Amino acid sequence: MAQADNLRLEDVRDALLAESTAGFRLLVTPPTHVGPNSSAFDVARAIAGAFADGGTEAAATVLARAERPHDDEHLWAVIGELVAQLPPDDVTAKALTAVQRNTSAIQNLAKGIATAQADADPVRRPTLFVADQETKR
Numbered sequence: 001m002a003q004a005d006n007l008r009l010e011d012v013r014d015a016l017l018a019e020s021t022a023g024f025r026l027l028v029t030p031p032t033h034v035g036p037n038s039s040a041f042d043v044a045r046a047i048a049g050a051f052a053d054g055g056t057e058a059a060a061t062v063l064a065r066a067e068r069p070h071d072d073e074h075l076w077a078v079i080g081e082l083v084a085q086l087p088p089d090d091v092t093a094k095a096l097t098a099v100q101r102n103t104s105a106i107q108n109l110a111k112g113i114a115t116a117q118a119d120a121d122p123v124r125r126p127t128l129f130v131a132d133q134e135t136k137r
Helices: 040-065 073-085 091-101 103-120 130-136
Strands: 017-020 023-026
Touching (some): 073 091, 091 103
8 A cells, every 4th residue: 555655664654554573563543634645545544533433524524624536546445455454343444344335425525525615715716807816815
């Protein structure tokens, strides 16, 4: 997964991997913040944590906050791979399995949230009047 996000071992040590004498262990705890520059793995972990805490709406809010397309194939593939690789009794795997079952609802909500955010942001709304945009900034 790190290779898919073009990450080096130095980039994932401590953030995604815990090192011990027995080797490496994947950390699947949700990150504290996600944004447009977050890796797909971080967004997937954040969605899992949000779903566990607040259900479908919370997961959709995280997806919108990450500014990813609601139907980002790479992100949904990472979620599927995590479900396949984690043990079935893992808390994150259970949350991501539920996320997979509710994919269309999460995607629709995230699309609505992103649209509402774009409509509320005057910088993102184009206008024919350049002077109006200049005074609002």
